[in-house]
Amino acid sequence: QKEVEQNSGPLSVPEGAIASLNCTYSDRGSQSFFWYRQYSGKSPELIMSIYSNGDKEDGRFTAQLNKASQYVSLLIRDSQPSDSATYLCAVMFSGGYNKLIFGAGTRLAVHP
């Protein structure tokens, strides 16, 4: 069973703080990992993709990947109320014909 696990939250952080979102996955052979942001009633929006172990930074966002631990995370620096949304971790499993498996999402609430 191919699984992607996330804490459902809500994760509540004050404005300006760092929000840390975590995700684990079951398939050790997975190579492609994505973070999407979804506002209520809207479709997912791609934030970042990561393919190699280590950190990848894009503006206030940093994705971290550790394939040995089957763990991927997203850090949001200087969190803003507009970052309040559900963050979906998605994994493309090996042999999955480019299918993405999504976690249930973590709801982030940034309060002023």
Place this chain on the structure above:
Amino acid sequence: GAVVSQHPSWVICKSGTSVKIECRSLDFQATTMFWYRQFPKQSLMLMATSNEGSKATYEQGVEKDKFLINHASLTLSTLTVTSAHPEDSSFYICSARLALTSIPADTQYFGPGTRLTVL
């Protein structure tokens, strides 16, 4: 770039009728499109993978005769919900995978979604 549109954005229909949802990649060609369904407070569930010019591949538990998918061109895929029932009410979202090799080909871009309500 990488814009995906869906039409309609919402639809209300009577039980037993059929509804067609269109998914278009506006500024790129997509050899593969995906159809997802999302119920309230749940994550996206993949329904089927649609490849241009060939039959769609459905996920386990998804009725292919109920959810008809046609991928007639590199920019258009359609999902038809036949004989819709209230339990089919959901948020249907398509995504498109870039056919270009200059960008990671496995990146999926999502359409805005179609909210279906069956009365």
